[in-house]
Amino acid sequence: MPNDTQKISVKTTDFKVVGTTPDRPDGIDKVTGRAKFGADAYAPGMLHAAIYRSPHAHAKIVKIDMSRAGALKGVKAVVTRADFATGLAGENWNILENIMASDTALYDGHAICAVAATSALIARDAIKLIDVEYEMLPHVTDVDKSMASDAPVIRAGTADKSVPAGLGENVVRYHESGHGDIDAGFAAADLVIEDTFKTEATHQGYIEPHACLATLDTDGKGEVWCCTQGHFNVQKVCAALVGTETSQIRVTASEIGGGFGGKTVVFIEPVALALSRKANRPVKLVMSRSEVFRASGPTASASMDIKIGMMKDGRMTAASAVYRMQGGAFPGAPMEFTSMCGFAPYNLENVHQIGFDVMTNRPKQAAYRAPGSPMAAFAVESVVDELCNELGLDPIEVRLMNASHEGTKASYGPTFQRIGLVQTLEAAKAHPHFTAPLAENTGRGISCGFWFNHGGETSVTMALSEDGTVALSVGTPDIGGSRASMGQMAAEELGIPYEDVRVTIADTATLGYNEISHGSRVTYASGLATIEAARDTLKKLCKRAAAKWGIDEDAVAWVDGCAVPSGANAGDFDPLPIGKITRSMGRTGGPIVGHYEATPEGAGVSFATHIVDAQVDPETGKTAITRYTVVQDAGKAIHPTYVEGQFQGGAAQGIGWALNEEYIYGTDGRLQNTIFLDYRIPVASDLPMIDTVIVEVPNPGHPYGVRGVGETSICPPLAAVANAVSGAVGVRMTQLPMTPPHILSELGKKARAKKGGANG
Amino acid sequence: MSxxxxxxxxxxxxxxxxxxxRETLLDVLRDRLSLTGAKEGCGTGDCGACSVTVDDRLVCSCLMLGAEAEGKSIATIEGMATTEALDPLQxxxxxxxxxxxxxxxxxxLIATRALLAKNPDPTEEEVRYWLAGNLCRCTGYDKIIRAVLDTAKDLRADAGEAR
Amino acid sequence: MQYHTPDSFEDAVAIANAATGTTRFLAGGTDVLVQLRADIVTPDDLIDIKHIAGTHDITHNADGSWTIGVAVTGAEMSEHPTLKNDWPGLVEAMDLVGSTQIQGRATLVGNLCNGSPAADSVPAMIAINASIDITNATDTGTATRQVAAADIHTGPGKTSLTKGDVISAVNIPAVQPNSGDAYLRFIPRTEMDIAVVGVAVNLTLEGDTITAAKVVLGAVAPSYVTVTDAANALIGSTLDEAALDALATAASAACNPIDDKRGTIEFRTQVSGVLAKRAAVIAYARAKGANT
Structure with a gap:
């Protein structure tokens, strides 16, 4: 996702609505329980579905016997892979194989068949009556073991052309990038540190399980209601997987109970459609929590080698990295993003990175907030921290000395335009947190983080009502308060109150294609499209005013919600408010609708610097996060409170990833922690208040300077917490999560080494 | 099945x-009474999204049978706002x-209302521990805790004025 | 599944004895419902004992002992005005079970009968010599026998209860003068986890010297461990450093844990000693009259 050049005039001052904090339009619905989420839909005659999943990590499916299940009273339809489209290729084949296995169960939780019944209880009972005969196959769940030459092969022949010869069958994609001469750079360094790091897979952990309600009629027309970050993508994928045309499926996005990347992916909607087609009735399908953990996408897990050279004064001379990422039983671990993000904060003459995408017997990984970047930051920023420790240098000064800035050739190739890394570091340095005294057994960690941000296909329409209010339709599901920020940008451009704009997430039948709400693209891309649609609308409004006044269109300007004559020869007319123009629009040319469709490519990259204090109980290894500060460049904060919310949410998720969240597999290859009791996301009492500093270095690619803010906030915390814990315990922590047993074991090793050293 | x-x-x-x-109170509220405000996030009592009060006691409706509701008084999110106004917490x-x-x-919101009914002046730590069974993955809890503490302060001020 | 709501223990016993399939009792339901929802255990007969008179009562008896009804929740124990003055460790241990919401339903007996070796309230009950009333059928009707809390749990998922046994009350002894109990557990987060290690300590003093002690560990062996060596390390001491170290050594030595998703053998063994010391310090302060 390079940072393409686009000439846009950027407004950075004199905002009236942008930068304020109005109430979100979905606020009342969400505090009263009226908001309708994925599982809240109902249709007359609706059936309830359930999915049978493999209890084995890797097994050949010899026979599926659904006769007992099908005979259960109340069961109306059963489906297997045979009920889906054939002849698919590429990613559509991967998605289908993931949501309904063909001949092999590839991981614990892999879907094998499904039923629809008159109640959810009957559907669950039916699942217990399904008999599947398996032939067990050897399995592998660890990335390093899966790369070994003797590893069980997940699917031979999957590797693409990027993979060099001589690697195992499970290595399916390869990335290499960089510039300069790293050997010369390392040779010139006063100190070179090289270390290996590992992170476990984590889950996005959204509280709302995947849910949908689907109908597929005998005439091939379908309807889907679902919680998704991208309903246009659901439409496209569903059509392909059930074998119909895209336009025949209409998808409506429900309110979404968290996604963080995990709901960019299709898991259950085609299954519900296939069941509906067979039963000729609407079908509702809701995952249980354990299905969410076992069968929806966690992150990749990673094994990483980092090497950085530094001069005594802190200047980096060279950096290299190897990232081995497993993304489950399919290609797709985001190793190229990991590779590209790791050294992005640094202005390096000599840099090189390699990434491997490795398959294992685990669920297909899905995006999770800046996919791939947090792991890289953990590894790289840990080595930077260690270099600072060894050389006795200040961690912020060293980062400032080496920081990427406008004009830097990025570690991954392009040249940075205007960016705000230095400003986040300066703000962190000036923050009272950075110089506050530290309590006993407490360490302070610093880390930078980077994410590209994204633009993508976007389409918006803006319809004016006769009273001068506005119906704004966007196609990007609201995953973080974007209806408010869209309303603000529309109001800003039109010069009308925020309350006069009603923002709707339009379904797939009523708006052009919109890419998924991912890549922190919504406020940037849908925002840009909203502004452009507003400008299109204003042009049309000015034209009506010009016609009324009998003057040239160019002689009409738009000021504070009114058409006004502009220029020397425009004449003298009273300002014409928007409501007056719309009141007569039926007689003056018909409805006024603005729109914008494009693929904006000026998403500005974003950087953050985090500071964290972590206190470790030396007797139990338990870590308490005692203070946390997020400093991040937002470009321009449209709704500053919601921007803070993104900063805080990312930090909290990163803290969980660093300390206690992990996928735990048994030797049998089965996931052991499939409920929230054992998949330990932070609870309210685990966290302190999370301070935020919004830095605003305008993105030259957006009319108001907006940069995406949703993802960058999860990039620094893994490393920041690891650096703080390492400082607190005096041992470099190289594996996440840093659970109490893990920390106590490291402390024990340190104590034994010290004792041994003293004796010897 | 009778x-x-x-x-x-x-x-x-x-x-x-x-x-x-076998139906839980949550199943009944959502599927039989069309009160879908309580959510099933886990089905194991770990996330609190299904919180309701039963005879003024805060519980997870996923961990109670519908049959156990006989003769009880249940309060859900749908009953939190009055006909005139939202609850101050909302x-x-x-x-x-x-x-x-x-x-x-x-x-x-249901859990917090139960807290403030019991303890009108909670500390930040008390709010955090009371809400430890209500998982939120979006906010990092910061703004939730601040909203609760500020509502409690307002309610205490109102109560003071009323006296 | 048949759902029963008997209004006497006699009826509950009759239903349980007549049942031919899987039987579960329902009080708080915080374990039974989880297993039901996840299709791990679907009972054929579910016997809700909450309609039986007295099951919701906390009674302070004339001799200073306590009787806790089998449907009394953790929240009701915490809210009781005087129970925690006598047995703060027990009340705290029960309060550690789950969230506020779980506290609104979970019971001591449920915690015990679920069969987990990691229940928080069980070491606390054993440490203070709690006993359990069990009602079952006899030739002439029903009878109630009393069994030490320590004798109920026998292994992971296993109890000594037999067909028709219905637990009808929990008996907590009268607190002795100059005594104090405490329970601590280790979890990776601050809340919402199952104990990785649990330690209950109950002490009685004469002056500054410990004259009686009981130390019970949870989550570090197939069942709860009453550590006599740990108690002996404390008895006769004033809880000096040497006694604490001996306590920790004895507690760690008594561990027979497993490696699992919640902790390692090494960790559980080490932290048992750490928590034993910390719990002993609290219990000692309480025995000295500190309001902690």
């Missing part, structure tokens, strides 16, 4: 329903952006 007939009170209204003995949650996706919000 069904059970249950008479109960929900948000002050007398209701009755018939349910399978107002403050919107103002503070104490919600992002909103899936945990009904449970957190």
């Amino acid at each position: 069904m059970i007939h249950v008479n109960t009170t929900v948000n002050g209204d007398e209701v009755d329903f018939v349910c399978d003995p 107002v403050k949650f919107i103002e503070y952006a104490a919600l992002q996706c909103g899936i945990c919000t009904p449970g957190i």
Whole structure:
């Protein structure tokens, strides 16, 4: 996702609505329980579905016997892979194989068949009556073991052309990038540190399980209601997987109970459609929590080698990295993003990175907030921290000395335009947190983080009502308060109150294609499209005013919600408010609708610097996060409170990833922690208040300077917490999560080494 | 499977329903009474999204049978606002952006109302521990805790004025 | 599944004895419902004992002992005005079970009968010599026998209860003068986890010297461990450093844990000693009259 050049005039001052904090339009619905989420839909005659999943990590499916299940009273339809489209290729084949296995169960939780019944209880009972005969196959769940030459092969022949010869069958994609001469750079360094790091897979952990309600009629027309970050993508994928045309499926996005990347992916909607087609009735399908953990996408897990050279004064001379990422039983671990993000904060003459995408017997990984970047930051920023420790240098000064800035050739190739890394570091340095005294057994960690941000296909329409209010339709599901920020940008451009704009997430039948709400693209891309649609609308409004006044269109300007004559020869007319123009629009040319469709490519990259204090109980290894500060460049904060919310949410998720969240597999290859009791996301009492500093270095690619803010906030915390814990315990922590047993074991090793050293 | 007939009170209204003995109170509220404000985030009592009060006691409705509701008085998020106005907590949650996706919000509001009824002047730590069974994945809890503490302060001030 | 709501223990016993399939009792339901929802255990007969008179009562008896009804929740124990003055460790241990919501339903007996070796309230009950009333059928009707809390749990998922046994009350002894109990557990987060290690300590003093002690460990062996060596390390001491170290050594030595998703053998063994010391310090302060 390079940072393409686009000439846009950027407004950075004199905002009236942008930068304020109005109430979100979905606020009342969400505090009263009226908001309708994925599982809240109902249709007359609706059936309830359930999915049978493999209890084995890797097994050949010899026979599926659904006769007992099908005979259960109340069961109306059963489906297997045979009920889906054939002849698919590429990613559509991967998605289908993931949501309904063909001949092999590839991981614990892999879907094998499904039923629809008159109640959810009957559907669950039916699942217990399904008999599947398996032939067990050897399995592998660890990335390093899966790369070994003797590893069980997940699917031979999957590797693409990027993979060099001589690697195992499970290595399916390869990335290499960089510039300069790293050997010369390392040779010139006063100190070179090289270390290996590992992170476990984590889950996005959204509280709302995947849910949908689907109908597929005998005439091939379908309807889907679902919680998704991208309903246009659901439409496209569903059509392909059930074998119909895209336009025949209409998808409506429900309110979404968290996604963080995990709901960019299709898991259950085609299954519900296939069941509906067979039963000729609407079908509702809701995952249980354990299905969410076992069968929806966690992150990749990673094994990483980092090497950085530094001069005594802190200047980096060279950096290299190897990232081995497993993304489950399919290609797709985001190793190229990991590779590209790791050294992005640094202005390096000599840099090189390699990434491997490795398959294992685990669920297909899905995006999770800046996919791939947090792991890289953990590894790289840990080595930077260690270099600072060894050389006795200040961690912020060293980062400032080496920081990427406008004009830097990025570690991954392009040249940075205007960016705000230095400003986040300066703000962190000036923050009272950075110089506050530290309590006993407490360490302070610093880390930078980077994410590209994204633009993508976007389409918006803006319809004016006769009273001068506005119906704004966007196609990007609201995953973080974007209806408010869209309303603000529309109001800003039109010069009308925020309350006069009603923002709707339009379904797939009523708006052009919109890419998924991912890549922190919504406020940037849908925002840009909203502004452009507003400008299109204003042009049309000015034209009506010009016609009324009998003057040239160019002689009409738009000021504070009114058409006004502009220029020397425009004449003298009273300002014409928007409501007056719309009141007569039926007689003056018909409805006024603005729109914008494009693929904006000026998403500005974003950087953050985090500071964290972590206190470790030396007797139990338990870590308490005692203070946390997020400093991040937002470009321009449209709704500053919601921007803070993104900063805080990312930090909290990163803290969980660093300390206690992990996928735990048994030797049998089965996931052991499939409920929230054992998949330990932070609870309210685990966290302190999370301070935020919004830095605003305008993105030259957006009319108001907006940069995406949703993802960058999860990039620094893994490393920041690891650096703080390492400082607190005096041992470099190289594996996440840093659970109490893990920390106590490291402390024990340190104590034994010290004792041994003293004796010897 | 023999069904059970249950008479109960929900948000002050007398209701009755018939349910399978295996159905949870949450199943009944959502599927039989169309009160979908309580959510099933886990089904194991770990996330709190299904929080309701039963005879003024805060519980997870996923860990109680529908049949157990016989003769009880149940309060759900749908009954929190009066006909005149939102509850002060609801107002403050919107103002503070104490919600992002909103899936945990009904449970957190119900849990918080139960807290303030019991302890009108909680410390930050008390709020955090009281809400430890209500998972939120979006906010990092910061704005939730601030909204609760500020509502409590307002309510205490109002109570002071009333005296 | 048949759902029963007997209004006497006699009826509950009769239903349980007549049942032919899987039987579960329902009080708080915080374990039974989880297993039901996840299709791990679907009972054929579910016997809700909450309609039986007295099951919701906390009674302070004339001799200073306590009787806790089998449907009394953790929240009701915490809210009781005087129970925690006598047995703060027990009340705290029960309060550690789950969230506020779980506290609104979970019971001591449920915590015990679920069969987990990691229940928080069980070491606390054993440490203070709690006993359990069990009612079952006899030739002439029903009878109630009393069994030490320590004798109920026998292994992971296993109890000594037999067909028709219905637990009808929990008996907590009268607190002795100059005594104090405490329970601590280790979890990776601050809340919402199952104990990785649990330690209950109950002490009685004469002056500054410990004259009686009981130390019970949870989550570090197939069942709860009453550590006599640990108690002996404390008896006769004033809880000086040497006694604490001996306590920790004895507690760690008594561990026979497993490696699992919640902790390692090494960790559980080490932290048992750490928590034993910390719990002993609290219990000692309480025995000295500190309001902690």
